[in-house]
Amino acid sequence: MPKTLSQSEILQLVLRISIASVVSYYSLKWMFDRLDPTYKSKKKARDKAEHQIKRLGGSEGLELNPATLNDHELVIASHLVVPDDITVSWDDIAGLDGVIEELRESVVLPIRHRHLLQNSQLWEAPKGVLLHGPPGCGKTLIAKATAKEGGMRFINLDVAILTDKWYGESQKLASAVFTLASKLQPCIVFIDEIESFLRSRNVQDHEATAMMKTQFMMLWDGLSTKAGSTVIVMGATNRPQDLDKAIMRRMPAQFHVGLPTEEQRLKIFRLVLSTETFSDDVDLNRIAKLTHGFSGSDIRELCRNASVFRIRNYMRNGSGNQTPSPNGTEPLPPISMDNLLSSFNKMKESRMHTGLLVTDNSVD
Numbered sequence: 001m002p003k004t005l006s007q008s009e010i011l012q013l014v015l016r017i018s019i020a021s022v023v024s025y026y027s028l029k030w031m032f033d034r035l036d037p038t039y040k041s042k043k044k045a046r047d048k049a050e051h052q053i054k055r056l057g058g059s060e061g062l063e064l065n066p067a068t069l070n071d072h073e074l075v076i077a078s079h080l081v082v083p084d085d086i087t088v089s090w091d092d093i094a095g096l097d098g099v100i101e102e103l104r105e106s107v108v109l110p111i112r113h114r115h116l117l118q119n120s121q122l123w124e125a126p127k128g129v130l131l132h133g134p135p136g137c138g139k140t141l142i143a144k145a146t147a148k149e150g151g152m153r154f155i156n157l158d159v160a161i162l163t164d165k166w167y168g169e170s171q172k173l174a175s176a177v178f179t180l181a182s183k184l185q186p187c188i189v190f191i192d193e194i195e196s197f198l199r200s201r202n203v204q205d206h207e208a209t210a211m212m213k214t215q216f217m218m219l220w221d222g223l224s225t226k227a228g229s230t231v232i233v234m235g236a237t238n239r240p241q242d243l244d245k246a247i248m249r250r251m252p253a254q255f256h257v258g259l260p261t262e263e264q265r266l267k268i269f270r271l272v273l274s275t276e277t278f279s280d281d282v283d284l285n286r287i288a289k290l291t292h293g294f295s296g297s298d299i300r301e302l303c304r305n306a307s308v309f310r311i312r313n314y315m316r317n318g319s320g321n322q323t324p325s326p327n328g329t330e331p332l333p334p335i336s337m338d339n340l341l342s343s344f345n346k347m348k349e350s351r352m353h354t355g356l357l358v359t360d361n362s363v364d
């Protein structure tokens, strides 16, 4: 006759089975984690995310415990930029006063003064903003400055992480973007090259990609209907024509950030050189005229090169050797017109070789 177990024996057995299950679960989890080739980068992202959120808690009193975030939210949070780290403000952008003024009125003021008109749905910031135009003309700069001026947290979303190769991960990450942004609000989710993952849907789309896009839009709509939500998706693109029409509709505020005109280039030159000393012979009007087709980023590069030319001349002694100037105590000479022109000619030449020289006169 089989022996019946006493109550304490049954309890012991249950306890042993429970302990064995827990140990097996964690051992297997540990093993699978390490088998995942992205384990190390995920861990690094998690550590970075925790660090950034703790900093937000310190400087802005954000009450968010990183331990309450799920793995996917932590991956997204690793792209969080803390306002203290945003060094850009409106003052660092030249020649784009019109765009700045509109963003100030439509995004920054409603967010900064949201307590004033809590019940007005008309004075709400748009849930989507699109900045479009050629590379290097200040789209990222504008997005960061808007976050800074609006006192908003900034998630610089890298679209590559949303296209995770593991089935189902993309959707979870897309959902994490919005749940995290809501916890961090007021918050801007910035997506550079937004057309690369929200391009017009077509039949060749992988099923998982199509589902991720649909889910992204549903979550975005969820934000729009949530009263008082201060999460803004800000997209930047060089190819607005490639964007899905449904996405376009979700970004009612759209701004063209084009190649600067001669007048705008002059303003950018003045701004970039405002911290430098330059000689009396520098004619900024002339250099602004010459640099037709240059972006703001090109102008910065031109000035940086001019500064390199200046230092190179300074380091050369009279015989032209690459040796420091006598006893190295002479003050650094100011940037000269010659330095700027040498830099301009160098850039023009390299652009001719790479075919990047703009010959379209419409921007001026």
Ligand SMILES: Nc1ncnc2c1ncn2[C@@H]1O[C@H](COP(=O)(O)OP(=O)(O)OP(=O)(O)O)[C@@H](O)[C@H]1O
Residues within 6 Å of the ligand: 092, 093, 094, 095, 096, 134, 135, 136, 137, 138, 139, 140, 141, 142, 192, 236, 238, 268, 271, 295, 296, 297, 298, 300
């Ligand atoms: N209007 C501007 N005023 C001052 N600096 C500018 C301006 N436009 C561009 N720059 C300079 O060029 C750099 C690059 O600009 P930014 O990254 O904002 O361009 P972008 O339009 O986002 O380009 P991309 O499409 O390549 O991301 C800036 O960090 C800044 O130094």
